[in-house]
Amino acid sequence: MFISRRAKHLVPYLASERLLLRQLTARDEAEWINLRYANAKWLKPWDPTSPLGPPESMTFREMLRARDESAIDGSGYSWALALPQLHRGRPPLIGQVSVSSVQYGAARTASIGYWIDRNHAGFGLMPEACALVIDHCFEQLQLHRMEINIRPENAASLRVVDKLGFRDEGLRKDYLHIDGQWRDHRTFALTREELKTPMLERIYEY
Template sequence: MVSFLRGKAALPELSSSRLVLRELALRDQSEWLELRSANAIWLKPWDPTNPLGAPEPMSFRQMLIGKRAAAHEGSGYSWIMTLPLLNRSHPPIIGQISVSGIQYGAARTASIGYWVDGAHAGFGLVPEACALVIDHCFQSLALHRLEINIRPENAASLRVVEKLGFRDEGLRKGFLHIDGQWRDHRTFALNREELHSSMLERIC
């Protein structure tokens, strides 16, 4: 398992003028866990939970193995957001963004999810990270449809999809188990043909 984690990265780095998105690695364990701990209260209302009760806690290593396996299978991809402007030799982690539920065949669709450090919220970094991932999904993975599911109470994420130009497809009742309960979500989506430039160009 160690050699599996230390092998070649399962997904490419994506970068903009401010951000570098890269694969989470073993060396990130302390920094990632500290960031999650520092943001526990900030993220709690939006974090997924297990409807069957708290399972055995997953170790950082187990999480990495699962993410690397999903990337190799093509069923999901996950990047950490880093900010080189703060430290070019060791860009700090400021959040994470994932593509999950990838379906190929006739659908070619997936969902995008993310979280960001509370100290870095409100600076347009999440839309920028989403733009990088959207361009990768449409251009490199040849997906056709992407969706982002948001709790109606999450004003910050509603601003993200507004900036990205995703259309509102309506309310899904009890769609995901979040913060201990089944929560309603609004689904926002975008098809490839609706984007007439790169997403990064659209938002910059």
């Protein structure tokens, strides 16, 4: 199993009534690649690209290694999504949620990114997954502010931040290179002080 003990310790399992968030391992390679391939058209308008042209493809193991390095140095974390209650044994993957650009010191902030299998979209699973990650970041990592950046055309993702109760902080012009071009994004944010109860409780009450 390709995952360092230290990184595994730093990134715990997270679970709600429906979801299990866990680390990807080398055993997941074929399933993860097949899931991404099956959702390629669905995810293409929202996937990041390089303004310098197509980079050399990263292998699955290289992706795991980069993820472990980020977890060890505290700059980023990532979880795969699974639905254990619907499957016996090892539940299949349905998506991923990540925390990136983690800053400590005076800022204590980070950004959340996510994607989900098209067949599982629209059932409130991604807000639930984000809620687990937000609670972990506020309570365990002691971060102060969480941010989500979304293309204005991405209606499904806008529904996620609406359910999470994030504030709209406005438009960022040409903020990220997505699907081959620099794209505008709307920035949504929430501080720890604004969240009076755990985010997961807010989602269940929505």
